[in-house]
Amino acid sequence: MTAVESAPIQPARKPSGRPSATRLLLNNTLATAGLVVLAAIVLIALAAPILPLADPDATAPANRLLRPLAEGHLLGTDALGRDILSRLIWGTRVSLAVGISATLIAAFFGSLIGLVAGYAGGRIDTVLMRGIDMVMAFPYILLALAIVAVLGPGLLNALYAIAVVNIPFFARNIRGITLGLARREFVDAARLSGKSHAQILFIEVLPNVLPVIVITMSTTVGWMILETAGLSFLGLGAQPPQADLGSMLGDGRKILFTAPHVSIIPGLMIFVLVMSINLLGDGVRDVLDPRLKSGALSRPVARTAVMREGLVPDVAPDPDAVLDVRDLNTQFRLGGDVYRAVGGVDMRVGKGECLGIVGESGSGKSVSAMSIMGLVPSPPGRITGGVALLEGEDLFSASDARIRQLRGSAVSHVFQDPLSTLHPLFTVGDQLVEAIRAHDPLPKAEAGRKAAELLRIVRIPNPSERMKAYPHELSGGMRQRVCIAMALAHDARVIIADEPTTALDVTVQAQVLSLLDTLRAERDTGILFITHDFGVVSAICDRVAVMYAGRFVETGTTEEILSAPAHPYTAKLIDCVPVLGEPDRRLDAIEGRPPMVNDLPEGCAFAPRCPRAQADCRAAPIGLTELGEGRTVRCIHPLTGDDRDA
Numbered sequence: 001m002t003a004v005e006s007a008p009i010q011p012a013r014k015p016s017g018r019p020s021a022t023r024l025l026l027n028n029t030l031a032t033a034g035l036v037v038l039a040a041i042v043l044i045a046l047a048a049p050i051l052p053l054a055d056p057d058a059t060a061p062a063n064r065l066l067r068p069l070a071e072g073h074l075l076g077t078d079a080l081g082r083d084i085l086s087r088l089i090w091g092t093r094v095s096l097a098v099g100i101s102a103t104l105i106a107a108f109f110g111s112l113i114g115l116v117a118g119y120a121g122g123r124i125d126t127v128l129m130r131g132i133d134m135v136m137a138f139p140y141i142l143l144a145l146a147i148v149a150v151l152g153p154g155l156l157n158a159l160y161a162i163a164v165v166n167i168p169f170f171a172r173n174i175r176g177i178t179l180g181l182a183r184r185e186f187v188d189a190a191r192l193s194g195k196s197h198a199q200i201l202f203i204e205v206l207p208n209v210l211p212v213i214v215i216t217m218s219t220t221v222g223w224m225i226l227e228t229a230g231l232s233f234l235g236l237g238a239q240p241p242q243a244d245l246g247s248m249l250g251d252g253r254k255i256l257f258t259a260p261h262v263s264i265i266p267g268l269m270i271f272v273l274v275m276s277i278n279l280l281g282d283g284v285r286d287v288l289d290p291r292l293k294s295g296a297l298s299r300p301v302a303r304t305a306v307m308r309e310g311l312v313p314d315v316a317p318d319p320d321a322v323l324d325v326r327d328l329n330t331q332f333r334l335g336g337d338v339y340r341a342v343g344g345v346d347m348r349v350g351k352g353e354c355l356g357i358v359g360e361s362g363s364g365k366s367v368s369a370m371s372i373m374g375l376v377p378s379p380p381g382r383i384t385g386g387v388a389l390l391e392g393e394d395l396f397s398a399s400d401a402r403i404r405q406l407r408g409s410a411v412s413h414v415f416q417d418p419l420s421t422l423h424p425l426f427t428v429g430d431q432l433v434e435a436i437r438a439h440d441p442l443p444k445a446e447a448g449r450k451a452a453e454l455l456r457i458v459r460i461p462n463p464s465e466r467m468k469a470y471p472h473e474l475s476g477g478m479r480q481r482v483c484i485a486m487a488l489a490h491d492a493r494v495i496i497a498d499e500p501t502t503a504l505d506v507t508v509q510a511q512v513l514s515l516l517d518t519l520r521a522e523r524d525t526g527i528l529f530i531t532h533d534f535g536v537v538s539a540i541c542d543r544v545a546v547m548y549a550g551r552f553v554e555t556g557t558t559e560e561i562l563s564a565p566a567h568p569y570t571a572k573l574i575d576c577v578p579v580l581g582e583p584d585r586r587l588d589a590i591e592g593r594p595p596m597v598n599d600l601p602e603g604c605a606f607a608p609r610c611p612r613a614q615a616d617c618r619a620a621p622i623g624l625t626e627l628g629e630g631r632t633v634r635c636i637h638p639l640t641g642d643d644r645d646a
């Protein structure tokens, strides 16, 4: 499956099955509770000026330390006779305002530093991040105290101090994300299109880090309120007579035993406020975090669900076949739609044989291949029918442990893009050693020797030196060889190669193909080779299956199919291959598009694009017609010798 082309199809009529962000947030009970409580607190705090409250700063020594529920003072009074309810509401207002402002300031400067450092890299990055490290080297409450000590006590200075000590959180988070983004293709593309650094930073990069900024804000604002309260509690924040939650708590400290309500009430308020903010913040993070969003948590299955409808066919295994797949059906269920990506496919790969699967993009080649070892993501994918026998063993009814054991040992995969298969942060040697030791508990040194040997087999010059290289230090062809070496680590019975040469140029492609060809001759490995290129097929495959809309439409030996294609679709595909020395040959692409696999026509799926289609083609499902030993075609008006000459 190629990264770009095989993005899941979204049915045009319906919006995606994913609920909206608000819905997701509301589904989270704790976050909703946090939201409700926080909204109530904020509303009351905002309404403070219009509520019938006593003056929060008016002292009344006669009424000092009244208990809660006293006449005219619902929550009682403090040591100076001030109304606690009024002070609580005004104080919450101040604490919220300071906490949120500090968050905004920290988020602004922190994100800016992070963006610039991550984007610019090099010396700017070093200087900025070492500065941030210095700030982080101090325990932050100590640093905040030091800042306030220099600036002098006061609410505004406390706000600055809290903002400053929180800048590193933002800077480091955002730098990490930006660093990853700045080296991505879309940023390169923007650079090539002539955009300035500032434009790239704010138009291309910023929107992508925005969710992270919001997440960091939502998870830190509670702490900032707490820290502000801490400074005020120590007498360094809000100055008398102004109330904020921290200073109220501080006022009550000395009379904790005689009049506990004076400190308990603001204490409770701080607790409820910070708790509700943090619950809501966690909810927001779960909704916005791209990793959680992509379903990383909701996709716990490491293997495609097998839900075979009806009886499992009882097939007699073919003794000569290493891989024998019968009537494979794989579907995707998205929304209410069923996409029949693979609709009844038979594949047989003998020892040392190479079976090619050819077809246009989206015809189901990758899904067929990945179904075998249960690599199709589930949900939405599921195997709904068929059997896959690996040397007689039914893979679809094997245990998960058994499948894990077979993956990468008896059956290995080589994918199209070696860069996305190899881990960028480990040397190829380490990765090879790991692949070897995954199924074979050799000591490290011995595994290292085996890894070098594998690299030599795939003809990488100077293997022991190359082991120390990182994937990006190798050329595309070399990387693909490393992947093939990995596939060979355990004497695989079958190698499933999914367009392994598509990303390579023709010379390297030829080398990789001849390498695979030698290997299967020497080791008797079966190869299932997926490609859309008949040129490649003729170079390596013994037999070919042509796939269209999830089914094989023609099978036969490479020679038969290339010299005498019977299905009009095969003929068209072959016509697409350029021939050296025939520059005038028309390379017409096949008109039209393949059908959507959630809405397949009743009859032949190719009929709408077929020049030979007649009424009976569209009337009923077309079965496979046998033309000879192992030679089949799914067409009722196949091409004959005369047609091809015409």
Ligand SMILES: Nc1ncnc2c1ncn2[C@@H]1O[C@H](COP(=O)(O)OP(=O)(O)OP(=O)(O)O)[C@@H](O)[C@H]1O
Binding pocket: 001, 002, 005, 006, 007, 008, 009, 332, 334, 339, 341, 359, 360, 361, 362, 363, 364, 365, 366, 367, 368, 377, 380, 381, 532, 597
């Ligand atoms: N994870 C998925 N979720 C939903 N649909 C999918 C998923 N993977 C593949 N499909 C759909 O299954 C069908 C077959 O896809 P597949 O990747 O097998 O095509 P392919 O023949 O390998 O094409 P290509 O040459 O582009 O790699 C396509 O219609 C594709 O959109």
Ligand code: NI
Binding pocket: 001, 002, 006, 365, 366, 367, 498
């Ligand atoms: Ni594919």
